Amino acid sequence: MLSARQVAEREPLAPSGLDVETLYKAVIESLEDSKAEEIVTIDIAGRSSLADAMIVASGRSHRHVGAIADHLEKKLREIGVKQLRVDGLPHCDWVLVDAGDVMVHLFRPEVRTFYNLEKMWEVEVPAPKPAPRSIIRR
Numbered sequence: 001m002l003s004a005r006q007v008a009e010r011e012p013l014a015p016s017g018l019d020v021e022t023l024y025k026a027v028i029e030s031l032e033d034s035k036a037e038e039i040v041t042i043d044i045a046g047r048s049s050l051a052d053a054m055i056v057a058s059g060r061s062h063r064h065v066g067a068i069a070d071h072l073e074k075k076l077r078e079i080g081v082k083q084l085r086v087d088g089l090p091h092c093d094w095v096l097v098d099a100g101d102v103m104v105h106l107f108r109p110e111v112r113t114f115y116n117l118e119k120m121w122e123v124e125v126p127a128p129k130p131a132p133r134s135i136i137r138r
Helices: 004-009 020-033 062-078 109-115
Strands: 037-043 053-058 085-087 094-098 102-107
Touching: 020 037, 020 053, 020 062, 020 102, 053 109, 062 094, 062 102, 094 109, 102 109
Parallel strands: 053 102
Antiparallel strands: 037 053, 085 094, 094 102
């Protein structure tokens, strides 16, 4: 884990001309080209210091998840992302591609269902349930 000083001193992840929207569009394009399934984007700007956007997608098998990750890594390097971090490639159940302002989680369907990241970052707050009638006194 990096200290606050190390984070402040590290080299930027992408060239100064690369903004979050360009990065996001490149990720979505790569995922669509790789036939990733159930692509979900979660805006976490202001809710987390990890990134501005989190993208969750599925592959049909270990091999498909690995291929999606490889294709995405090549695409991001092409557009100039410098310090790309990829974790989980040996097993390809859950691969995390950290491109700085955009984090991409690639899952096999069963693993995605188990971890259910979308629910953890859900924006909607359930409405409070009314008190049962037996508690309400007249």
